[in-house]
Amino acid sequence: MFDCILIANRGEIACRVIRTCRRLGIRTVAVYSTADADAQHVRLADEAWPIGGPRPAESYLRGEAILDVARRSGAQAIHPGYGFLSENTDFARACAAAGIVFIGPRPESIDAMGSKAAAKALMEKHAVPLVPGYHGEDQEPAHLAAEATRTGFPLMIKAAAGGGGKGMRIVRDAAGFADALASAQREAANAFGDTRVILERYVGHPRHIEFQVFGDSHGNIIHLNERECSAQRRYQKVLEETPSPFLDEERRARMGAAAVAAARAVDYVGAGTVEFIVGQDGEFFFMEMNTRLQVEHPVTEETLGLDLVEWQLRVAHGEPLPLRQEDVRASGHAIEVRLYAEDPEANFLPGSGRLAALALPSPSRHVRLDAGVVAGDTVTIFYDPMIAKLIVHDRDRAKALERLREALAQTDIAGPKSNVAFLERLARHPAVVEGRIDTGYLDRHLDEFLMGTTRAGDLECFAAATAVLLADESAPAVAAGDPHSPWASADAWRLGHPGKRVVALMEGECRHEIDAHGHDGHYVLHQGDHSCTVAGARLGDGILSARFDGRARRVPLSMEGTRIRLHDDEGRRWTFERAPAYAWAGEASPGARHLVAPMPGRIVLVRATAGDVVEEGQELLVMEAMKMELALKAPRAGTIESVSAAQGDFVDADAILVRFTETA
Incomplete structure (x- = not known):
């Protein structure tokens, strides 16, 4: 086995690889950008080397700088993680030329599957089922438009070199093809440096089911069962699970055989994923092959009791696969969701900032956490805003979903906004619980998964106030003296x-003032014209229990500093910040006279000029940030006074991009 490896990645996957290496006694070398100098993967590795500036092109995509660190540190192999250089054939060849093992497939396999178009042509030769469409070399817009008409609408435009939902668009009719093509090509150029696309007939209400494959240098190739990834938003996976609730044994066997055939077509070595699109009738079509470890690999590990990173290391070292196909035995059901710094209520706008608090469920035999950050770390604007992966495992799907709901209820993130409440509603939604979700369901029914702006009611306010009162009473008012003195309790005790x-x-921005009388868990509370009698209140282990007007309730509630977070059994959350009791003045919010940048990013398209009369919601600019395109729309109808950004400009968060005249 290797004595030392370099991990050419960051965040959660780097930490994940380090854990396996530490168990196997392998020394690890990390690399980091200036934005990641204090990151967890830097702290966990045995040593870490700086490789450049904060943007990926200045650091994690600098293959020669990473190889230089490998040579200087004595690393025998490089694990690329997923993303960045994991599917870069030039880097894989450069590793070989430097005498360093690339822990991944051969460059020829990456080349064959790196282009969706080339992969489809290859699969066609090996009788792997394909969706009708176009994957040819002629990329002239007029030719693509003609091929689109031949394929028929609706159809899907996909970046030929893509993955992760980047450069993908659904086109419903010929009139919308040109704009959709241009947008997909822009996004593909930003994400992959390649504007080529393929066209596919759009399969209505499909499922996305992928198979984990593994090959070794001795000619052995097997699959490790499927993962269903049909819960998606804008082609980004939201929930992954195994086994698929849709497959029976016969379908599983046919798809597994097709996945192995796809891997054999490129003489595959290492970990890979063959992805299929599956119609409601069970017919399946090859979509693409990812020649790397996938983000969702933990669900496979949990049901099979394997460590796929260890398999990668052993195969890269020349060892044969540890199992034969007939020896693969699954147990139970596993589900994974990803906790992101993003705001679902603002169209899933990626977030950034310091994690003021990060409370996660305790790991157990049913709950696994793969994270790359801890409380106090910063989610930066330069990389994917994932905070952690939450994986649950139990004997069947119903039990696994229960574990997921319980684990999410124990999760609290303060600082940037997060998708925790969205995931809770997802885990409770009938379409997910009943296993009938398809890849477009979330986009079609997104409002069913969002909370909207739900202000706290009387019960939530009175519960939060009760927790504050109990916390105050548990903290001595004096640092020394008689602890039994009535003056040592902060409970507003008065003689008489x-x-x-x-x-x-x-x-x-909403202020709640609650007047309280009483102490020791027994209070009379007033807020405006509303009142409540609280009796027997106790707070511990994240639960407030009390009788509110005689009715006993159990309220999940956590407190950290001045922050109070409540949670109910429907996944709703309310967050309060304690404020000074007598020092506050409200201020009216200004009118929407500006359109501002919601986060740092680059302007890729400007659709407005001074003097334009626009409608509310009209797209004015397109911004690229955190690996995705964001449409910036007019906050109100009116006349544009000025546009302060041009195509190609990099703008800061909250920068004014468009000004409106005073009158609409």
């Missing part, structure tokens, strides 16, 4: 009457 306390809570 119970005293009054004011608890002020901010819920966003």
Whole structure:
């Protein structure tokens, strides 16, 4: 086995590889950008070397700089993780030329599958089922438009060199083809440096089912069962699971055989994933092959009891596969979701910033966490905003979903906004629970998964105030003296009457003031014209239990510093910040006279000029940030006074991009 390997990646996957290497006694070398100097993968590795600036092109995509670190550190092999250089044939060849093992497939296999168009042509020769469409070399817009008409609408445009949902567009009719093509090509150029596309007939209400394959240098190739990834938003996977609730044994066997045939077509070595699109009638078609380890590989590991990173290392070292196909035995059901710094209520806008708090469920035999950050770390604007992967495993799907809901309820993230509440609603939604979701379901029914702006009601306010009162009473008011003295308790005790306390809570910009009388878990609370009698209140292990007007309730509630977070059994969450009781003044919010950049990024398209009269919601600019395109739309109808950004400009968060005149 290798003595030392370099990990040419960052974040969660780098930490994941380090854990396996540490168990196997392999020394690890990390690399890092200036934005990642304090990152967890840097702290976990045995040593770490700087390789450049914050943007990937300045650091993690600099193959020669990474190879230089490998030579200087004595690394015998390089694990590329997923993303960045993991499917870069030039880098794989450069590793071989330097006498360093690339922990991945041969460059020829990456080449064969790196282009969706070339992969489809190859699969066609090996009788792997394909969706009708066009994957030819002629990329002239007029020719592509003609091929689109021949294929028929609706159809899918896909970046030929793509993955991860980048450069993909659904086109419903010929009139929308040109704009969709241009947008897909721009996104593909930004993500992959390649504008080539393929066209496919759009399969209505399809499922996305992929098979984990593994090959060794001795000619052995097997599959390790399927993962269903049909819960997607804009082609980005949201929930992955195994086994698929859709497949029976006969379908599983046919698809597994097709996956192995696809891998054999390129003499595959290492970990890979063959992805299929599956119609409602069970007919399946080859979509693409990812020649790397996938983000969702933990669900396969949990049901099979394997470490796929260890398999990668052993295969790269020349060892044969540890199992034959007939020895692969699955147990139970596993589900993975990814916790992201993003705002689902703002069209899933990626977020960034310091993680002021990060509370995750405790790992157990049913719960696994793969994370690349801890509380206090920063989610930067330069990389994918994933915080952690949450994986659950139990004896069947129903139990696994219960584990998932319970684990998400225990999760709390403060700082940038997150998708935790969205994932909770996803895990409870009938389409997911009943296993009938398809790849377009989330986009068609997104409002069913979003909370909207739901202000806290009386119960939530009174529960939060009760928690504050209990917390205050548990903290001595004096640092020394008689602990049994009534003056040592912060419960507003007064001689002759119970005293009054004011608890002020901010819920966003909304202020709640609750007057409280009483102590020791027994209170009378007033908010405006509403009142509540609280009895027997106790707070511990993230649960507030009390009788509110005689009705006993159990309220999941956590407190950290001045922050109080409540949660209910429908996945709704309310967050309060404690505020000074008597020091606050409201301020009216200004009118929408500006369109500002929601985050740092690059302007890729400007559709507006000064003097234009626009409607509310009209697209004015397109911005590329965090590996995705964002459409920036007019906040109101009106006349544009000025446009402050041009195509190609890099703009800061909150920069004013468009100004409107005073009158609409």
